[in-house]
Amino acid sequence: MKYKGYKITAEKNGIIVDNVKNFDPVHTFECGQCFRWIRQEDGSYDGVVRKKAVNIKFEGNRLFISNSTYEDFQNLWYQYLDLGRDYDDIKARLMKDEIMERAIKFGHGIRLLKQDILETLISFILSANNMIPRIMKSVEIISCLYGEEIHAGGRTYYSFPGVDELAGTNLERLEVCRGGFRCKYILQAAESVKKGDVDLYGLKYMNTPEARKELMKLPGVGPKVADCVLLYSGTKYDVFPTDVWVKRVMEELYFKRETSFKEIQEFASDYFGELAGFAQQYLFYYARENRIGAR
DNA sequence: TTGCAGGGGTCAA
DNA sequence: TTGACCCCTGCA
Numbered sequence: 645m646k647y648k649g650y651k652i653t654a655e656k657n658g659i660i661v662d663n664v665k666n667f668d669p670v671h672t673f674e675c676g677q678c679f680r681w682i683r684q685e686d687g688s689y690d691g692v693v694r695k696k697a698v699n700i701k702f703e704g705n706r707l708f709i710s711n712s713t714y715e716d717f718q719n720l721w722y723q724y725l726d727l728g729r730d731y732d733d734i735k736a737r738l739m740k741d742e743i744m745e746r747a748i749k750f751g752h753g754i755r756l757l758k759q760d761i762l763e764t765l766i767s768f769i770l771s772a773n774n775m776i777p778r779i780m781k782s783v784e785i786i787s788c789l790y791g792e793e794i795h796a797g798g799r800t801y802y803s804f805p806g807v808d809e810l811a812g813t814n815l816e817r818l819e820v821c822r823g824g825f826r827c828k829y830i831l832q833a834a835e836s837v838k839k840g841d842v843d844l845y846g847l848k849y850m851n852t853p854e855a856r857k858e859l860m861k862l863p864g865v866g867p868k869v870a871d872c873v874l875l876y877s878g879t880k881y882d883v884f885p886t887d888v889w890v891k892r893v894m895e896e897l898y899f900k901r902e903t904s905f906k907e908i909q910e911f912a913s914d915y916f917g918e919l920a921g922f923a924q925q926y927l928f929y930y931a932r933e934n935r936i937g938a939r
Numbered sequence: 940t941t942g943c944a945g946g947g948g949t950c951a952a
Numbered sequence: 953t954t955g956a957c958c959c960c961t962g963c964a
Binding site: 776825863928 | 945946947948949950
């Protein structure tokens with residue numbers, strides 16, 4: 645079967661997608677955009693997206709997605725893995741200097757996932773002054789507590805909950821996820837979304853500054869978290885989430901001096917334009933994996 | 940063994 | 953503009 649130029653072969657345990665370019669599960673799942681893809685011993689990744697628990701393996705240019713059908717590829721994986729985007733073109737346009745060239749070569753298999761926006765919101769509220777392994781643990785516990793049980797491959801997984809489940813809980817129960825002071829933000833944010841104070845699915849119809857401002861109405865959401873939510877949910881791509889790692893790499897490689905958050909944002913907007921989000925992801929992964937500027 | 944710094948930022952003063 | 957913040961790991 646064919647879909648949008650991809651050849652899909654159905655197997656008994658899943659599907660094979662041939663000739664997938666510009667994709668490497670290590671780069672895509674460990675570049676910091678997501679928290680629920682777990683590396684397995686054989687190098688493949690287990691993950692839960694919507695109500696599906698799957699394993700993704702990549703060999704040569706062949707992508708194997710377990711527990712999936714041709715229809716799942718059309719309805720879910722093609723969008724989620726951003727397989728409709730021409731990353732050759734994006735890379736060519738971003739190779740403006742030696743720094744970007746190095747960063748792109750290093751993370752050549754990064755694709756920006758189109759993740760559920762509520763899951764992205766909660767995950768990045770958890771990210772404030774926190775560490776990645778702990779964020780992953782908290783997201784997992786929240787899913788166990790409030791999500792739906794899914795059985796796949798003889799194991800049990802949990803979907804990320806919806807807004808009703810989260811808004812309907814109480815602080816004491818939520819604190820089981822060990823999110824600390826962020827738990828109250830999660831609960832209040834979920835309540836605001838449920839009431840309709842902030843319409844997550846309406847953000848795509850706003851311009852980027854408006855969408856950002858709208859998200860920042862939510863507790864625990866500042867400029868960095870707002871940009872992450874917009875970028876990693878596939879809502880806006882002209883944002884440049886600036887955390888400590890991006891700040892370090894920009895200071896060390898571009899500015900050669902201490903630089904304010906505002907100045908970095910303005911530079912990124914001018915220099916990378918509508919592709920700023922892709923540039924940020926290559927730079928972040930490059931900086932963090934190589935500990936650029938780390939003490 | 941104990942103590943302390945510090946981490947994908949945000950909030951409040 | 954600055955310090956506090958849950959929690960917990962790493963390191964002295």
